[in-house]
Amino acid sequence: MRNNVSRGDLDTLIDHLKGDDPKLTHGPNVERFEQEWSSWLGKSRSVMVNSGSSANDLTLLALKYVHGTGEVIVSPLGWVSDIAAILHANCKPVFVDIDLDTLAPSAGAIENRVTNQTRAAILVHVLGLPALKPDHVEFFTSNPQVKLIEDVCEAHGAKVGTHRAGSIGWVSNFSFYYAHHLTTVEGGMVCTDDPKVYETVRMLRSHGLVREVSDGPTRNSIVSSHPDLNSEFIFEYFGHNMRPTEIQGILGLAQLARLDQNNLARTRNFTKFLNQLDNETFLTDFALEGSSNYAFILVLRDKDFEKRDKIEQVMRDNLIEFRRGLSGGGNQTRQPYLQREFPDLDPTKFPNAEHVHNFGWYIGNYPDLDPNDIDWLCEVLNS
Template identity: 55%
Template sequence: MKFPLMRNNIMREDLDAVIEHLKQDDPILTHGANVRAFEEEWSAWLGVKHSVFVNSGASANLLTMAILKIRHPEGGEVIVPPLTWISDVASVLQNGFTPVFVDIDPKSLAMDPAKILAAITDKTRAVFLTHVQGFDGLTDELLAELERKHIPLIEDVCESHGATHRGGKLGSFGWISNFSFYYAHHMSTIEGGMVCTNDSEVYQQVRMLRSHGMVREVNDPVVRTAYQRANPELNPDFIFAFPAYNTRNTEIGGIMGRSQLKRLDANVVRRTENLHRFLSRIDSSKYRTDFKLEGSSNYAFNLVLQKNDDGFVHRLMTKMRESGIEFRRGSAGGGNQLRQPYLKGIVPADYHLQFPETEHIHFYGFYIGNFPDLKDEEVDEICAILNSVE
């Protein structure tokens, strides 16, 4: 592809840092000091108290819903978007909660805040909001109402590292937030994710859930001692508090994360510059340009048709393929999750039709690559290609 979705997201300096570690006579490769250092540096960057490094953003979603299940073993409802990655919805189902879907705001691609508030019932256990493709999905009214109603906010920031709301980084507003460090994202640890929180109890529980539920993973001596005293017949090294998982990452992931974090802020600035150039040059009579840009940290260029035009959309895809523009149709997660087979029998037939904004993205929305070393002239060439489609 002449214009791929991502280019050069792992730099020579990242690989050199890994190689230097491997040159030791007996390098630690499993979870160790670099993982812990990355967690601390990430927390400082984000502005939260605690972070736990895991093996993927999907695992971050899974552990977050497992924490919610500890709080609500009876189950209940979790409000989720139909435009998101599958793991947001799957983690809700896997932990025995009922997903309640809310259509999106076309300007942010996140759930419409007014529709979120309208969907809250006495069974609502959390709002699981995805900040899609670098856009800020929050409003002050939403934050205030969720606080007033005592409904926890969980932020999926997997595609939106460095995006802000009123100057605060997304991922620092919710009860828990999740990040992904997959190759194509703002920064990469090859595979990886992070669970972030200011709640110290959540922090200790996530540390255990990440590693088989083992109490020895707790770094609060008060909590560890309480488990040991309650279970005197057990070897203190092998007390399992929860039927949990192994979602640990490695020292290599920690080294790469520490190296990449140093460039993240500069990369966010460059991605944002690219986005503004892109939106100023594509034809606004054909494509939407009225996105919510304040605080955005663009993940990819969103190419959304103004109209439902099947002929145009197929000519557009043909032109992009011929011109070497890599794209994903349907934007985040391939479009409307309610059309996916894993939800058959869980939602009613044709339920997806009740979400017209997401349906438009499903058929007439795309994303194409934006990354720090994309040159101005490349952005201009991409726009010229897109604008040439009639």
């Protein structure tokens, strides 16, 4: 991966710091970034937080406070914080396997696991591949009791039909960590059209404080029901401090101006990579429509451990940096934190996640990656 914070971004930050008594804690630049992000995405409200994992956590806590605890459907392939957030909110993860062309569960697989305890499903748009197909949209529209949470931490700018990924679900989450499509060094966003979720997440981001509620009448009605408390210090929830700083807001605004253009370059790189890759050895038939690539996806067709080890050795010998198991380390149900919680959980029940766990890698992609390097990378891998 390459540092995507440009000289221009840093100069903008320095201009702010050189100003007269610059504000550094969460303030107007964060608010402007939240508004511009919402317009870019096509959601009415966004709350910036200090990481994508915090966005996951606050989303699941909002689910618990607004709709109650219960089961949450999730795939074993994503990132630890999707599942950790479910556990932190006292909900129960219900795992469904992925399809290999989208790296996400099909609508049918989700539907099969719905019970009267199901509160939500988290769909991760893995490495820029849109997880939602028309039948998912149809399913969530006709089952409004199952809230759709889109994890778009790896897919900023991906499209589902004419809509941006993250604009369709009940709530969507983004990460702005270092190598992502847009970075604020550390950072994340919770996006929604639901005013109740918005106000709840604003409170939870800031210790559960009622003074964070943006809507005056809502805030006043909570305040007036606690005449014994100082209105500045009413803790509606036992929340967290997950606030970002102005520095992150300024970086976000500067980066947003380049996001679409950067995404085109990343997607061009990925297409060039897939077009040259030997499609007898590697999977190349991913569902690319609307994708916004984050990192190259490399998956062996055969379940061949010997070939896998050889490929890893060749990548190491050629100083090609890679991660096995894609961005999250593969099948989460193999991880100790889940095995401890659910000793009967059998990872082999999810054969496609297992395939990616054992035979899948990701390799960095970034807007100014040299096309000659992509040619060379494919030559090495194909040989």
